[in-house]
Amino acid sequence: MSNSKSFADYLSVWFSDYEPVDKNLHTKLAFFMSFIFIYTGLSIQKSRSWFFWEQPFDSLVLGDIFIFLSLASFAYLSYLYRDNLFNNRANIITTLFCFYIIFNFLEGIINFVFFSANWEVIWVNRRMLVFGPFFTSHGMEIKRLWPPVFMIGALFGSGYGSLGEKRRKFLIPFTVFAICSVIAATQNIRPEGTISYYDYHKTLYRLLGALFVTYASFLISHHYYKDAEEYQVNFFHQILTVSGVVIFILTIYFLDPPGEEGVSPGEWGGLFLNFILSSAAIVLGFGVGIALAFGRRSSLPIFSWPSVAIIETVRSGPLVAWLFIAYILLPDVLFPVWDADRVSRTILILSLFSGCYLAEILRGGIQAVPAGQQEAALSLGLSTTEINMLIILPQAIRTTMPAIVSNMIGLWKDTSLIHLLGIHDAFQVAKVLPAQWEFVGLYPEALLFVGMIFWIVSFYLSKISQRIEKSLGLKNEGGGEMT
Amino acid sequence: MSYIGRFRDYVTEVGKQPDKLLFHIRDFLFNNWLLIIFIYFYYRLCVNFLRQALLLLQDGANGVPQFYDWIFALTNPAIDTLSFWLPVLFSSVVFSGVYYLKSGSFNPKESDRNAQYLSVVALTPFILYFVLQLVYLNQTDKSWYFGLEYMDENSGFQLSNDWPWETELQDSRWKFYAVGISNAVRVVLISILFCTIIGVFVGVARLSNNLLLSKLAEGYVEFFRNMPLVVQLFFWLTILGDILPRFNEMWILWDWVFISNRTIMFPRIIVDFCFFGSSCDPFRNLFSLIIVFIIPFVVLHVLTRRLDRDGVDDSDEGLRQRMYLWVGTLLLLSLLLKWAVEIEQPVLVQPNLGYASWYFEGGEEVSSPFIALMIGLTIYTSVQVAEIVRGSIQSLPRGQVEAAISLGLSPFQRLRLVILPQALRSMIPPLNNQYLNCWKNSSLAMIISFSDHFSVTTTIVNNAGQAVPAFIMLLITYQVGSMMISGIMNYINSRVTSVKI
Numbered sequence: 001m002s003n004s005k006s007f008a009d010y011l012s013v014w015f016s017d018y019e020p021v022d023k024n025l026h027t028k029l030a031f032f033m034s035f036i037f038i039y040t041g042l043s044i045q046k047s048r049s050w051f052f053w054e055q056p057f058d059s060l061v062l063g064d065i066f067i068f069l070s071l072a073s074f075a076y077l078s079y080l081y082r083d084n085l086f087n088n089r090a091n092i093i094t095t096l097f098c099f100y101i102i103f104n105f106l107e108g109i110i111n112f113v114f115f116s117a118n119w120e121v122i123w124v125n126r127r128m129l130v131f132g133p134f135f136t137s138h139g140m141e142i143k144r145l146w147p148p149v150f151m152i153g154a155l156f157g158s159g160y161g162s163l164g165e166k167r168r169k170f171l172i173p174f175t176v177f178a179i180c181s182v183i184a185a186t187q188n189i190r191p192e193g194t195i196s197y198y199d200y201h202k203t204l205y206r207l208l209g210a211l212f213v214t215y216a217s218f219l220i221s222h223h224y225y226k227d228a229e230e231y232q233v234n235f236f237h238q239i240l241t242v243s244g245v246v247i248f249i250l251t252i253y254f255l256d257p258p259g260e261e262g263v264s265p266g267e268w269g270g271l272f273l274n275f276i277l278s279s280a281a282i283v284l285g286f287g288v289g290i291a292l293a294f295g296r297r298s299s300l301p302i303f304s305w306p307s308v309a310i311i312e313t314v315r316s317g318p319l320v321a322w323l324f325i326a327y328i329l330l331p332d333v334l335f336p337v338w339d340a341d342r343v344s345r346t347i348l349i350l351s352l353f354s355g356c357y358l359a360e361i362l363r364g365g366i367q368a369v370p371a372g373q374q375e376a377a378l379s380l381g382l383s384t385t386e387i388n389m390l391i392i393l394p395q396a397i398r399t400t401m402p403a404i405v406s407n408m409i410g411l412w413k414d415t416s417l418i419h420l421l422g423i424h425d426a427f428q429v430a431k432v433l434p435a436q437w438e439f440v441g442l443y444p445e446a447l448l449f450v451g452m453i454f455w456i457v458s459f460y461l462s463k464i465s466q467r468i469e470k471s472l473g474l475k476n477e478g479g480g481e482m483t
Numbered sequence: 484m485s486y487i488g489r490f491r492d493y494v495t496e497v498g499k500q501p502d503k504l505l506f507h508i509r510d511f512l513f514n515n516w517l518l519i520i521f522i523y524f525y526y527r528l529c530v531n532f533l534r535q536a537l538l539l540l541q542d543g544a545n546g547v548p549q550f551y552d553w554i555f556a557l558t559n560p561a562i563d564t565l566s567f568w569l570p571v572l573f574s575s576v577v578f579s580g581v582y583y584l585k586s587g588s589f590n591p592k593e594s595d596r597n598a599q600y601l602s603v604v605a606l607t608p609f610i611l612y613f614v615l616q617l618v619y620l621n622q623t624d625k626s627w628y629f630g631l632e633y634m635d636e637n638s639g640f641q642l643s644n645d646w647p648w649e650t651e652l653q654d655s656r657w658k659f660y661a662v663g664i665s666n667a668v669r670v671v672l673i674s675i676l677f678c679t680i681i682g683v684f685v686g687v688a689r690l691s692n693n694l695l696l697s698k699l700a701e702g703y704v705e706f707f708r709n710m711p712l713v714v715q716l717f718f719w720l721t722i723l724g725d726i727l728p729r730f731n732e733m734w735i736l737w738d739w740v741f742i743s744n745r746t747i748m749f750p751r752i753i754v755d756f757c758f759f760g761s762s763c764d765p766f767r768n769l770f771s772l773i774i775v776f777i778i779p780f781v782v783l784h785v786l787t788r789r790l791d792r793d794g795v796d797d798s799d800e801g802l803r804q805r806m807y808l809w810v811g812t813l814l815l816l817s818l819l820l821k822w823a824v825e826i827e828q829p830v831l832v833q834p835n836l837g838y839a840s841w842y843f844e845g846g847e848e849v850s851s852p853f854i855a856l857m858i859g860l861t862i863y864t865s866v867q868v869a870e871i872v873r874g875s876i877q878s879l880p881r882g883q884v885e886a887a888i889s890l891g892l893s894p895f896q897r898l899r900l901v902i903l904p905q906a907l908r909s910m911i912p913p914l915n916n917q918y919l920n921c922w923k924n925s926s927l928a929m930i931i932s933f934s935d936h937f938s939v940t941t942t943i944v945n946n947a948g949q950a951v952p953a954f955i956m957l958l959i960t961y962q963v964g965s966m967m968i969s970g971i972m973n974y975i976n977s978r979v980t981s982v983k984i
């Protein structure tokens with residue numbers, strides 16, 4: 001070791017090796033304080049007066065001082081992590097460089113989100129973003145959406161409750177969501193004095209009912225499955241999966257009941273449509289994927305050749321090309337037997353597309369299942385279908401779970417492509433909103449908002465996939481740490 | 484015992500105790516409810532598809548005399564009868580077949596063969612319908628006609644990004660398609676190059692000891708990985724429109740580069756390597772530029788082979804000879820370039836004060852959709868590359884790094900000599916996948932109005948109305964591009980993994 005003291009050593013001499021009890025808490029606090037300081041400084045710079053005194057000196061200078069104060073909390077952070085950040089010269093340079101980037105980025109983001117952006121465009125059009133332009137027009141039967149909301153709430157709550165986690169892990173985020181949704185639903189869309197067809201009393205009662213159902217189902221299932229055996233939880237999860245599919249079919253039934261005048265799929269829109277499309281494509285695509293994967297593996301040419309042809313053809317082109325084919329050519333083929341609307345055709349093509357990618361993923365998993373499993377099952381006298389469905393498929397799904405979830409994430413992101421077919425999904429609405437005369441040119445706000453919604457859902461899915469990986473013991477903890 | 488005999492026995496048994504029949508029916512329904520529901524839907528589908536298939540075999544259906552020279556044409560009474568009885572027949576055959584298969588067999592091979600026959604029977608109505616419908620469409624619908632004559636016609640539109648070709652209204656659609664392909668290839672090649680560089684840096688930075696750096700890299704990855712590419716492309720386009728100056732306030736860099744939100748002008752490299760002194764078209768210029776780059780290195784290669792014919796000489800004398808060779812090659816290259824290449828400066832022509840009348844003479848134009856697509860594709864793919872790099876570095880055995888540390892290698896040497904060469908071996912197959920994704924994602928150029936071959940195809944489909952051959956050609960183009968990328972990557976993979984460790 002060298003004799004000269006490093007910068008970190010000097011720091012620790014000045015602070016006499018102070019170590020906080022809870023390092024993580026202090027890290028969060030320091031970030032929060034720097035956030036507050038930057039926000040305050042920027043707000044002083046933007047405003048004319050500051051609290052009770054009338055601009056004692058130039059507000060720009062005062063703002064700069066506050067922003068400068070945020071550096072103090074960053075300094076505290078760098079003291080906390082001095083062994084990582086300041087242990088040699090290369091690290092010091094890297095740290096300063098990264099700090100410069102992060103500080104500028106943070107300041108720019110706070111400036112955009114709280115000061116320069118005009119979020120009115122989102123707030124006024126929030127119903128359109130969620131349900132699309134057709135649902136929001138007068139006379140459209142938005143009441144048809146409520147039974148699905150109740151059922152999905154019950155499913156979501158009971159599913160989360162059976163995971164056996166602490167209650168606050170669900171209750172806190174969900175309460176935040178509940179408060180936000182109540183505020184968003186009860187505030188009147190139009191300013192006072194104008195005619196609005198929006199009855200927010202009725203909406204409030206129904207929303208509160210749905211939230212109550214979710215809370216209750218969460219608490220009940222948490223009470224029963226807190227300390228339950230694993231087989232009981234698995235059985236409950238199977239019931240939930242089946243009821244999820246049933247709820248999906250019921251949702252479509254409630255929205256567009258046959259023989260009655262409902263809301264046809266062509267009039268769906270917004271974020272809600274993105275959810276419906278992606279979940280439908282995931283469910284149907286899973287079936288397609290399993291069929292194609294086993295078809296490709298099959299020794300019977302009647303199954304293997306068509307599956308290979310379908311998989312390779314579909315995978316050769318980009319999704320956009322297939323969507324255009326669904327838009328232009330599919331009606332010609334299907335029209336005599338089924339007058340399918342755009343949304344149904346999109347679901348068909350999306351599920352075929354994701355199914356083909358899923359088939360390739362599953363094929364890898366099936367090939368990784370040891371041959372002894374199949375031989376043992378054969379010797380037990382199971383038929384080919386039983387071997388595939390009961391022995392091989394569960395093991396294949398288990399090993400390929402991360403790839404399947406990332407396929408789902410890709411599908412969820414790809415639903416933003418359907419705006420090319422003239423369907424008013426969330427992205428299309430975000431593209432059109434800045435054409436309103438009050439909000440001309442507010443593209444960054446609309447795009448970032450919708451993009452962040454897509455981001456949150458896929459981030460949440462990827463976190464779930466990481467947890468599944470960990471719980472299945474698939475996470476490969478290798479070495480190879482750098483520098 | 485035969486099935487008929489079994490059935491006869493069953494009937495006599497029921498005749499003795501008729502009240503058992505109800506229980507048998509109940510048990511049958513309870514045990515086979517899923518099969519019954521399936522057969523109900525199968526029957527409904529069969530009715531629909533077979534009815535339409537039979538109608539297609541009718542003489543003069545839909546006012547079109549179709550299949551006129553066929554031996555038979557169905558009449559209306561025949562269609563009515565058949566469309567009632569055929570679905571019943573198919574459903575009962577499928578029902579009894581599935582029931583028989585479900586009851587199990589001790590010979591897996593036989594049951595597999597039966598499953599094959601059964602699925603052929605079950606799919607017959609649908610295949611029949613699709614085949615007949617496709618034949619009908621091919622005869623009656625223009626967009627299902629499989630000829631490529633429309634590609635020779637005049638295109639009737641113009642492209643904004645047509646470097647290195649120049650397109651005119653009179654050009655055939657083939658040329659426009661070629662320009663589209665060259666545009667897409669240009670963007671994809673640039674993106675692949677930059678995404679690999681950025682991805683390796685970010686992937687290594689995520690594993691850094693420096694907490695700030697690794698968190699920064701993680702934030703970059705998480706942000707751009709979970710944001711849809713469409714949103715990113717649109718965002719970059721709007722951002723470019725915001726930050727670039729207006730045309731009358733354009734940024735001019737030393738009279739060579741002109742940046743504005745209408746166009747971005749770069750100096751054009753004009754290669755004049757024609758032996759007979761005539762000016763060449765751009766394609767031949769590009770070709771000769773490639774030749775100019777290849778000649779010195781071919782000479783270098785030949786001379787190095789001569790030098791190394793008795794093994795590599797790494798004495799001072801040998802190294803000096805090698806250095807002379809390289810210096811000579813670079814001199815030759817620069818001489819050839821000086822001779823061959825001319826750089827044309829873009830000139831801003833201002834006929835009057837109104838900037839609507841201003842235009843450029845010479846120079847190379849780069850549009851902002853091109854830059855937006857390049858940035859978007861690069862960032863989106865670099866994130867995936869970063870994850871691949873991180874994963875393959877993490878999958879290395881820990882002992883490799885420890886051995887490198889114990890040898891006293893510096894962090895950079897560890898990375899350069901020990902970790903990256905080994906990680907590269909497991910990196911290339913997933914990288915291939917990501918490059919393919921990049922190539923396919925370039926089709927999103929259409930939504931930011933950059934004219935790659937996909938958007939050219941959609942315009943052609945709108946103008947010419949022949950969708951099927953156009954889409955088949957599009958799919959073949961994407962497939963050929965994918966095969967070329969994976970061919971190159973497989974070659975690299977075989978080179979990298981040829982040495983076993």
